[in-house]
Amino acid sequence: xxxxxxxxxxxxxxxxxxxxxxxxxxxxxxxxxxxxxxxxxxxxxxxxxxxxxxxxxxxxxxxxxxxxxxxxxxxxxxxxxxxxxxxxxxxxxxxxxxxxxxxxxxxxxxxxxxxxxxxxxxxxxxxxxxxxxxxxxxxxxxxxxxxxxxxxxxxxxxxxxxxxxxxxxxxxxxxxxxxxxxxxxxxxxxxxxxxxxxxxxxxxxxxxxxxxxxxxxxxxxxxxxxxxxxxxxxxxxxxxxxxxxxxxxxxxxxxxxxxxxxxxxxxxxxxxxxxxxxxxxxxxxxxxxxxxxxxxxxxxxxxxxxxxxxxxxxxxxxxxxxxxxxxxxxxxxxxxxxxxxxxxxxxxxxxxxxxxxxxxxxxxxxxxxxxxxxxxxx
Amino acid sequence: xxxxxxxxxxxxxxxxxxxxxxxxxxxxxxxxxxxxxxxxxxxxxxxxxxxxxxxxxxxxxxxxxxxxxxxxxxxxxxxxxxxxxxxxxxxxxxxxxxxxxxxxxxxxxxxxxxxxxxxxxxxxxxxxxxxxxxxxxxxxxxxxxxxxxxxxxxxxxxxxxxxxxxxxxxxxxxxxxxxxxxxxxxxxxxxxxxxxxxxxxxxxxxxxxxxxxxxxxxxxxxxxxxxxxxxxxxxxxxxxxxxxxxxxxxxxxxxxxxxxxxxxxxxxxxxxxxxxxxxxxxxxxxxxxxxxxxxxxxxxxxxxxxxxxxxxxxxxxxxxxxxxxxxxxxxxxxxxxxxxxxxxxxxxxxxxxxxxxxxxxxxxxxxxxxxxxxxxxxxxxxxxxxxxxxxxxxxxxxxxxxxxxxxxxxxxxxxxxxxxxxxxxxxxxxxxxxxxxxxxxxxxxxxxxxxxxxxxxxxxxxxxxxxxx
Numbered sequence: 001x002x003x004x005x006x007x008x009x010x011x012x013x014x015x016x017x018x019x020x021x022x023x024x025x026x027x028x029x030x031x032x033x034x035x036x037x038x039x040x041x042x043x044x045x046x047x048x049x050x051x052x053x054x055x056x057x058x059x060x061x062x063x064x065x066x067x068x069x070x071x072x073x074x075x076x077x078x079x080x081x082x083x084x085x086x087x088x089x090x091x092x093x094x095x096x097x098x099x100x101x102x103x104x105x106x107x108x109x110x111x112x113x114x115x116x117x118x119x120x121x122x123x124x125x126x127x128x129x130x131x132x133x134x135x136x137x138x139x140x141x142x143x144x145x146x147x148x149x150x151x152x153x154x155x156x157x158x159x160x161x162x163x164x165x166x167x168x169x170x171x172x173x174x175x176x177x178x179x180x181x182x183x184x185x186x187x188x189x190x191x192x193x194x195x196x197x198x199x200x201x202x203x204x205x206x207x208x209x210x211x212x213x214x215x216x217x218x219x220x221x222x223x224x225x226x227x228x229x230x231x232x233x234x235x236x237x238x239x240x241x242x243x244x245x246x247x248x249x250x251x252x253x254x255x256x257x258x259x260x261x262x263x264x265x266x267x268x269x270x271x272x273x274x275x276x277x278x279x280x281x282x283x284x285x286x287x288x289x290x291x292x293x294x295x296x297x298x299x300x301x302x303x304x305x306x307x308x309x310x311x312x313x314x315x316x317x318x319x320x321x322x323x324x325x326x327x328x329x330x331x332x333x334x335x336x337x338x339x340x341x342x343x344x345x346x347x348x349x350x351x352x353x354x355x356x357x358x359x360x361x362x363x364x365x366x367x368x369x370x371x372x373x374x375x376x377x378x
Numbered sequence: 379x380x381x382x383x384x385x386x387x388x389x390x391x392x393x394x395x396x397x398x399x400x401x402x403x404x405x406x407x408x409x410x411x412x413x414x415x416x417x418x419x420x421x422x423x424x425x426x427x428x429x430x431x432x433x434x435x436x437x438x439x440x441x442x443x444x445x446x447x448x449x450x451x452x453x454x455x456x457x458x459x460x461x462x463x464x465x466x467x468x469x470x471x472x473x474x475x476x477x478x479x480x481x482x483x484x485x486x487x488x489x490x491x492x493x494x495x496x497x498x499x500x501x502x503x504x505x506x507x508x509x510x511x512x513x514x515x516x517x518x519x520x521x522x523x524x525x526x527x528x529x530x531x532x533x534x535x536x537x538x539x540x541x542x543x544x545x546x547x548x549x550x551x552x553x554x555x556x557x558x559x560x561x562x563x564x565x566x567x568x569x570x571x572x573x574x575x576x577x578x579x580x581x582x583x584x585x586x587x588x589x590x591x592x593x594x595x596x597x598x599x600x601x602x603x604x605x606x607x608x609x610x611x612x613x614x615x616x617x618x619x620x621x622x623x624x625x626x627x628x629x630x631x632x633x634x635x636x637x638x639x640x641x642x643x644x645x646x647x648x649x650x651x652x653x654x655x656x657x658x659x660x661x662x663x664x665x666x667x668x669x670x671x672x673x674x675x676x677x678x679x680x681x682x683x684x685x686x687x688x689x690x691x692x693x694x695x696x697x698x699x700x701x702x703x704x705x706x707x708x709x710x711x712x713x714x715x716x717x718x719x720x721x722x723x724x725x726x727x728x729x730x731x732x733x734x735x736x737x738x739x740x741x742x743x744x745x746x747x748x749x750x751x752x753x754x755x756x757x758x759x760x761x762x763x764x765x766x767x768x769x770x771x772x773x774x775x776x777x778x779x780x781x782x783x784x785x786x787x788x789x790x791x792x793x794x795x796x797x798x799x800x801x802x803x804x805x806x807x808x809x810x811x812x813x814x815x816x817x818x819x820x821x822x823x824x825x826x827x828x829x830x831x832x833x834x835x836x837x838x839x840x841x842x843x844x845x846x847x
Binding site (some may be wrong): 019033078099124 | 408418423424430433435438499503531542543546549551555564566568572573575577582587594622626630635637642645709716781790794
């Protein structure tokens with residue numbers, strides 16, 4: 001026993017020898033076995049902006065609450081996307097896989113959300129996600145005039161986030177598209193009291209940040225988003241149309257899909273969105289609806305709007321197919337007259353809908369009345 | 379080497395022990411103060427939200443590094459400056475070197491922890507100090523190593539007591555591990571290879587630094603407090619060699635189901651499960667030493683901390699091997715279960731070992747009686763109730779809630795919303811733990827400043843043991 005109780009064997013065997021053994025066998029050996037890996041062709045090296053964003057991600061310790069790898073277990077492939085592969089992180093030194101998950105995994109973040117959404121969320125996560133406990137990052141933004149814009153670090157961080165999962169971005173977009181193509185909606189459930197309560201609660205939890213608690217579109221995320229969040233209280237829509245938008249999101253805008261929630265929850269939300277709509281009076285001086293005005297509106301619509309909105313306003317004009325966000329079908333998604341008028345004056349920044357400055361005020365009202373008259377609810 | 383006969387010369391420098399102890403106390407007063415802010419931010423995420431250096435992520439890292447290096451490691455130095463000269467039966471190799479170490483070490487801590495708050499950290503867990511701070515801190519570590527292991531090496535004793543083996547292991551392994559971690563996974567190894575090596579580092583930072591020093595301290599203080607020898611010398615030898623061999627091999631279990639090679643993950647399971655047997659020999663040895671003496675535990679505060687810590691150590695080391703079963707890992711990984719588990723080890727076990735040691739040595743290095751028995755009692759109960767009732771049990775339960783929600787079709791939001799009441803409980807527990815630890819530190823400080831003279835018996839014992847107050 002004696003020789004094990006002397007200084008030298010303890011120091012050399014346990015202190016140094018077992019260190020070398022463990023590092024060699026469990027650290028360097030796996031490294032050697034992975035030396036043949038090549039990054040997938042779909043994965044370019046980081047740009048200098050992305051690398052800068054990666055530095056911000058490290059400095060702010062984002063990796064202490066978000067993981068950057070998808071496990072093949074615990075429903076993670078359904079929740080996040082394909083499980084992570086070793087060749088995907090060959091550009092990552094140091095690796096940022098992470099060991100704790102307070103917020104969701106970010107390894108499949110590329111293209112999941114718009115840059116605007118990411119910025120609104122970084123400025124204050126409650127802007128987009130009222131239930132979030134993530135800290136705000138006001139120092140990644142600065143004031144420019146009366147606008148709040150991201151700093152270089154802020155932009156870089158978003159670029160880094162949008163690079164995560166690039167290797168499988170196309171694959172995931174295809175899966176998304178095929179889900180959307182096969183989307184049918186299905187028959188709505190009965191709108192019970194319980195479902196009403198659920199819809200209101202879910203709206204407060206997930207939607208109020210952008211759309212505002214009463215759906216007026218003035219949520220705290222609004223200044224960051226282009227196109228801005230829809231003013232749901234000024235749009236009359238069918239539950240089926242609301243359900244479709246909630247299920248598919250609005251690609252090209254910051255509106256994500258909400259398939260993480262089951263059919264029943266999405267229907268509950270859809271019913272709630274329908275209930276948010278409020279009729280509104282026309283502003284003083286605006287012409288009242290008349291047959292003559294509607295006829296004028298219809299004529300103008302054929303000339304000015306039909307290329308995108310379609311002859312009957314169903315959002316199926318020849319130019320519509322290429323547009324993101326897509327063109328609404330006014331027979332099931334109909335802005336109040338006053339809202340339609342405002343949109344023609346201001347356009348929808350960030351979408352293909354431009355301001356129609358050259359149209360006279362009388363004609364704008366004619367168009368607005370016509371558009372809001374198209375609603376059939378079918 | 380040996381003190382000249384007939385001229386007793388002190389072997390322990392009280393001032394050195396006390397100076398390190400005060401830094402160690404700051405090492406929980408500050409990082410645990412930040413931990414309270416962290417706990418509050420879980421419930422009110424906009425609390426202090428506009429201050430960059432109080433951003434959640436930065437102070438979380440400050441908390442983990444502050445506790446590991448500022449509190450536990452500095453406290454280890456303090457206690458070892460008492461224990462190692464006593465074990466070696468001779469003064470420290472160089473007291474001057476020890477004071478230099480003190481300043482270099484503290485400079486490393488200030489640079490590293492300051493850089494973290496300033497947003498200048500590295501991206502490897504527990505190795506977040508940036509390069510400059512790494513170099514300074516590693517230099518301090520190596521200086522302490524030379525001094526303390528040198529003292530053991532120069533000891534006139536022919537045989538090394540088991541505690542010394544653990545100290546040698548901890549220092550030698552960790553000096554290498556610390557340097558490795560700040561180079562290989564930080565700058566060289568990409569992706570999955572980096573993860574495998576990071577797994578080794580974070581595993582061994584706890585398992586081959588905190589564990590061997592803490593275990594060595596228990597092997598020292600348990601017989602001292604009970605005034606009886608350790609139950610089995612042979613068993614301690616078995617525990618030591620199996621721990622030092624098997625423990626470092628299990629690091630991959632921190633990255634189960636990640637893209638690291640599958641063979642490595644599979645291999646990590648048995649290599650971790652075997653640790654249960656290893657730890658069982660250690661725990662059995664301690665419990666057998668305690669056997670028949672449990673009646674002493676309630677009345678002796680140092681022994682009470684030590685015994686409570688031993689129970690926590692047993693619990694956390696039983697959890698560990700159980701966690702490596704893939705079926706368990708699938709549920710609890712990434713959740714608050716793991717946070718609770720880590721605190722059971724670092725707070726429940728190793729912090730308690732340190733508090734036991736300080737309770738024992740403080741009268742001996744100050745020559746004073748503890749300032750307030752009441753404060754000492756409230757410290758113990760606040761920390762113990764705060765941790766187990768409000769922190770450990772709720773967060774363990776929360777880990778299961780989170781894990782099973784993630785495995786269900788529920789949206790992610792559910793796991794955050796349902797966590798809020800548990801996180802609130804953690805905040806209450808945090809306040810109690812913090813209050814208790816601050817009371818402990820204040821009690822030590824007041825003992826030093828204004829405590830009554832220690833009973834003659836303690837003073838004589840200290841003098842006989844060669845403590846220079």
